[in-house]
Amino acid sequence: MDIDSIAKALKELxxxxxxxxxxxxxxxxxxxxxxGVIQEQLNIPASTLSHHISGLVSAQxxxxxxxxxxxxxxxxxxxxxxxxxFLQDECCADEQAATK
Amino acid sequence: MDIDSIAKALKELxxxxxxxxxxxxxxxxxxxxxxGVIQEQLNIPASTLSHHISGLVSAQxxxxxxxxxxxxxxxxxxxxxxxxxFLQDECCADEQAATK
DNA sequence: TCTATATTTCGATATTACTAGAAATAACTT
DNA sequence: AAGTTATTTCTAGTAATATCGAAATATAGA
Numbered sequence: 001m002d003i004d005s006i007a008k009a010l011k012e013l014x015x016x017x018x019x020x021x022x023x024x025x026x027x028x029x030x031x032x033x034x035x036g037v038i039q040e041q042l043n044i045p046a047s048t049l050s051h052h053i054s055g056l057v058s059a060q061x062x063x064x065x066x067x068x069x070x071x072x073x074x075x076x077x078x079x080x081x082x083x084x085x086f087l088q089d090e091c092c093a094d095e096q097a098a099t100k
Numbered sequence: 101m102d103i104d105s106i107a108k109a110l111k112e113l114x115x116x117x118x119x120x121x122x123x124x125x126x127x128x129x130x131x132x133x134x135x136g137v138i139q140e141q142l143n144i145p146a147s148t149l150s151h152h153i154s155g156l157v158s159a160q161x162x163x164x165x166x167x168x169x170x171x172x173x174x175x176x177x178x179x180x181x182x183x184x185x186f187l188q189d190e191c192c193a194d195e196q197a198a199t200k
Numbered sequence: 201t202c203t204a205t206a207t208t209t210c211g212a213t214a215t216t217a218c219t220a221g222a223a224a225t226a227a228c229t230t
Numbered sequence: 231a232a233g234t235t236a237t238t239t240c241t242a243g244t245a246a247t248a249t250c251g252a253a254a255t256a257t258a259g260a
Contacts, residue, residue, distance in 0.1 A: 007114055008114070010110050010111075010113045011111065011114025013107070014107055014111025014112070014113070014114040015107060019107045019110065023103070035238095036235090036236065036237080039237095044220095045220050046236085047220055050237065050238055051217095051218080051220095054238085055217095068228065069234095069236050070235095070236065070237090071236075084187055087113075087180065089126070090127045091177070091180060091184075135206075135207060135208095139207095144249095145251080146206085146208080148249055148250060150207065151208090151247095153208095166257090168257065168258065169204095169206050169207085169257050170205095171206075
């Protein structure tokens with residue numbers, strides 16, 4: 001509900017690399033993707049990727065789950081819904097008023 | 101459609117002050133709000149506000165319309181819809197698959 | 201044209217973010 | 231225990247962003 005918290009989430013999504021990571025994760029569903037697979041797909045250094053991932057985690061947009069040596073990243077859909085809800089709030093009503 | 105363009109929009113929304121500006125504008129509908137009114141509401145220096153507004157304009161999230169000495173800021177609802185669409189894409193389908 | 205109002209641009213400083221190699225940690229295998 | 235794989239943390243250099251006072255611009259009115 002807190003505007004600062006929503007701003008933080010949007011800020012983390014507002015970087016091409018992080019948005020690309022998030023996009024892949026959203027499409028990968030609740031199983032998520034291992035860090036290593038994301039790294040191969042985006043072809044960036046591991047330390048850079050790790051930095052971006054921790055940004056998404058700190059905004060609660062994703063969480064991590066370990067399976068032995070592999071760390072999976074998974075979208076927090078509740079959080080995404082919260083962010084979408086904020087942006088939609090009182091949006092469409094006004095837009096319809098405009099186009100009619 | 102371009103991911104960099106969406107990232108740019110999210111980046112601009114990802115700042116507490118700019119998000120507060122945008123929120124007020126969304127709720128003000130197609131008439132928008134004068135820069136001066138936003139300034140009074142948020143109580144920040146004019147130059148700082150102007151800087152933030154130009155960020156939102158550069159991301160095509162808002163546009164400006166002059167009425168004599170007063171500049172109105174208005175949300176570009178088409179653009180907002182585009183950003184929302186990107187975040188929703190393949191989101192809810194997976195989430196439903198998850199919760200069932 | 202002079203003054204007032206509304207807002208932006210300039211300039212300078214401070215803070216934060218991005219990037220990536222190297223070293224460290226975690227967990228498995230032999 | 232030693233080695234291997236997966237990923238993070240450390241460190242540091244560079245770049246980008248935020249802030250805001252002062253000066254500049256745009257428009258209107260006297």
